[in-house]
Amino acid sequence: xxxxxxxxxxxxxxxxxxxxxxxxxxxxxxxxxxxxxxxxxxxxxxxxxxxxxxxxxxxxxxxxxxxxxxxxxxxxxxxxxxxxxxxxxxxxxxxxxxxxxxxxxxxxxxxxxxxxxxxxxxxxxxxxxxxxxxxxxxxxxxxxxxxxxx
Numbered sequence: 001x002x003x004x005x006x007x008x009x010x011x012x013x014x015x016x017x018x019x020x021x022x023x024x025x026x027x028x029x030x031x032x033x034x035x036x037x038x039x040x041x042x043x044x045x046x047x048x049x050x051x052x053x054x055x056x057x058x059x060x061x062x063x064x065x066x067x068x069x070x071x072x073x074x075x076x077x078x079x080x081x082x083x084x085x086x087x088x089x090x091x092x093x094x095x096x097x098x099x100x101x102x103x104x105x106x107x108x109x110x111x112x113x114x115x116x117x118x119x120x121x122x123x124x125x126x127x128x129x130x131x132x133x134x135x136x137x138x139x140x141x142x143x144x145x146x147x148x149x150x
Contacts, residue, residue: 028137035133044098053077054087055100058115067104067114088115 089095099121
């Protein structure tokens with residue numbers, strides 16, 4: 001009985017490993033990106049591509065536990081400091097009517113500020129649109145991948 005359970009667990013693990021290692025093709029990624037862009041356009045019809053890219057980079061860095069400063073954002077995106085400064089400022093509540101980015105004081109250096117996503121300004125529609133598009137295209141593989149990662 002125990003041998004059968006072990007064999008079943010191994011088979012299940014092999015199938016899950018195969019799903020995780022499956023290559024996601026460009027069409028699924030394209031559909032997910034279009035869904036996200038459509039959702040962003042519905043919520044923020046005036047946002048530019050530069051604003052979207054900066055906000056996305058700030059979000060990813062914050063989720064990784066290493067929030068950007070303006071200098072690190074400039075280095076990462078390889079853009080002029082003045083451009084990055086204007087784009088970030090336009091994404092704040094004070095600088096524009098988007099309000100999805102805010103400056104947060106650095107814990108040890110009072111001259112520096114972290115760039116973080118303002119949870120009050122960000123809608124949850126974009127992640128839901130991405131999720132829906134990925135599941136529509138890839139089906140259960142997305143759920144299995146999420147369970148394996150978490």
